[in-house]
Amino acid sequence: MGDEDVLSVLESLRRAEADVWVGGGWGIDALIGEQTRDHRDLDLMHRRDQEDAVLAVLGEAGFVESLDRRPIRFVVTAPGGREIDLHPLVFAADGSATQASPEPERPFAYPASCFVTGTIKGTPVPCLSAEQQVYFHQGYEPTERDRHDMAQLRRVFGIGTHF
Numbered sequence: 001m002g003d004e005d006v007l008s009v010l011e012s013l014r015r016a017e018a019d020v021w022v023g024g025g026w027g028i029d030a031l032i033g034e035q036t037r038d039h040r041d042l043d044l045m046h047r048r049d050q051e052d053a054v055l056a057v058l059g060e061a062g063f064v065e066s067l068d069r070r071p072i073r074f075v076v077t078a079p080g081g082r083e084i085d086l087h088p089l090v091f092a093a094d095g096s097a098t099q100a101s102p103e104p105e106r107p108f109a110y111p112a113s114c115f116v117t118g119t120i121k122g123t124p125v126p127c128l129s130a131e132q133q134v135y136f137h138q139g140y141e142p143t144e145r146d147r148h149d150m151a152q153l154r155r156v157f158g159i160g161t162h163f
Contacts, residue, residue: 001026001042001082003035003121009042009084010125012061018053021045021115022127023087023136028149030118030127032156037148041075041083045099045110045128048088058084071100108136130157138162 006026013020022030024043029035046054055065058076063084067075070088077083089097095112114132117124128136130153137146142163150161 001039001084005082006042006120007123007125009044009058009061012057013054016053016057018050018057019047020054020126022118022120022125023133024085025145025149026120027118027127028130028133028152030120030125031116031130031133032152033119035120036152037145041085043085043087045087045089045097048090051086051088054086072102130159134159134161 006022010020010022021027022043023045024041025037025039026042029037029039044054055076062078063076063082064078065074066077066083069075073085073087075083075085087099089099089110091097095115097110098107099110101108110128110132114129116127116129118127119125133153134150137150142150147163150163153159154161
């Protein structure tokens, strides 16, 4: 998934007034302000109550659902292998949000402060904070991509990571 693909998807969703935030590798690169590696997909957090609008926009762009792990996440894929991993969020009045997890009694927490702005090719994009990125990179055996991403956060923000 290239930077122009990401910016096109985000612009289409913005025009539809669908709120999304970039996570994963693209989210880390957005925080840093430069692309530091290739990305096979785009991770997007979205308001669960806007899911129909998000799917309509992505459908118009040629994406079709290819994996359903709701309520935790689902994936849409477009011709050429472009892939978006979608994570539905339920927001509270204070701006915080939760996402379902494999352990229903322990949903993933998103404090209001984790919704920030980064840049891709100089374009401001909504994304997740460095601290939230570290939070999501715990509890599993990291890949080389994960190690690279955490090294970038340590380099740029000086924050501690567990690997």
